[in-house]
Amino acid sequence: GESVGLHLPTLSVQEGDNSIINCAYSNSASDYFIWYKQESGKGPQFIIDIRSNMDKRQGQRVTVLLNKTVKHLSLQIAATQPGDSAVYFCAESGADSSYKLIFGSGTRLLVRP
Amino acid sequence: GAVVSQHPSRVICKSGTSVKIECRSLDFQATTMFWYRQFPKQSLMLMATSNEGSKATYEQGVEKDKFLINHASLTLSTLTVTSAHPEDSSFYICSALPLSGGAGNEQFFGPGTRLTVL
Numbered sequence: 001g002e003s004v005g006l007h008l009p010t011l012s013v014q015e016g017d018n019s020i021i022n023c024a025y026s027n028s029a030s031d032y033f034i035w036y037k038q039e040s041g042k043g044p045q046f047i048i049d050i051r052s053n054m055d056k057r058q059g060q061r062v063t064v065l066l067n068k069t070v071k072h073l074s075l076q077i078a079a080t081q082p083g084d085s086a087v088y089f090c091a092e093s094g095a096d097s098s099y100k101l102i103f104g105s106g107t108r109l110l111v112r113p
Numbered sequence: 114g115a116v117v118s119q120h121p122s123r124v125i126c127k128s129g130t131s132v133k134i135e136c137r138s139l140d141f142q143a144t145t146m147f148w149y150r151q152f153p154k155q156s157l158m159l160m161a162t163s164n165e166g167s168k169a170t171y172e173q174g175v176e177k178d179k180f181l182i183n184h185a186s187l188t189l190s191t192l193t194v195t196s197a198h199p200e201d202s203s204f205y206i207c208s209a210l211p212l213s214g215g216a217g218n219e220q221f222f223g224p225g226t227r228l229t230v231l
Contacts, residue, residue, distance in 0.1 A: 043222040103156045
């Protein structure tokens with residue numbers, strides 16, 4: 001079936017360093033991708049999204065890169081802060097022309113002070 | 114803007130009872146809402162798509178008679194866990210898709226409801 005997976009379940013970085021969280025997706029027909037941040041006991045928080053007609057999109061301190069050739073998505077966080085500590089999920093959508101989201105397994109980001 | 118609320122935030126119930134969880138879009142209308150379940154240290158799994166004015170669409174493996182969904186208005190969807198058992202204990206999260214389409218396909222998520230079945 002469809003699946004979205006991640007390479008690293010846990011990522012530990014030093015405060016101030018850049019973080020890169022990776023995600024592999026399996027459905028080449030997906031055309032919309034989103035990164036979410038989830039803190040303990042809370043719902044997912046939208047970070048940034050990208051459509052399949054783009055390779056890169058930048059936000060405030062975050063950048064999403066999409067490589068459709070290898071079906072790979074990444075989230076880059078610049079100058080990682082303690083408040084960035086959370087679980088990050090990628091999600092894909094649009095393969096079946098619906099708005100359903102398929103979530104990846106998640107990466108826990110730990111920021112060392 | 115684009116706030117989604119859930120009620121209750123936490124609920125504890127006895128095995129065999131039913132629990133209703135509400136999902137409301139507070140400042141926008143949503144013809145489509147989604148219900149997810151998340152077990153500890155796992156990802157969100159889509160349970161069903163809730164459509165205003167029509168029957169919900171359930172994902173494979175989700176029992177529609179156990180997880181009753183009602184989308185009574187453009188701002189409210191409810192999930193009722195019937196005859197709850199301890200294995201139904203989980204974090205239930207809803208999301209809402211704005212009627213206007215929002216920023217592309219962006220869904221807005223609620224804060225989640227922690228269900229514990231004793």
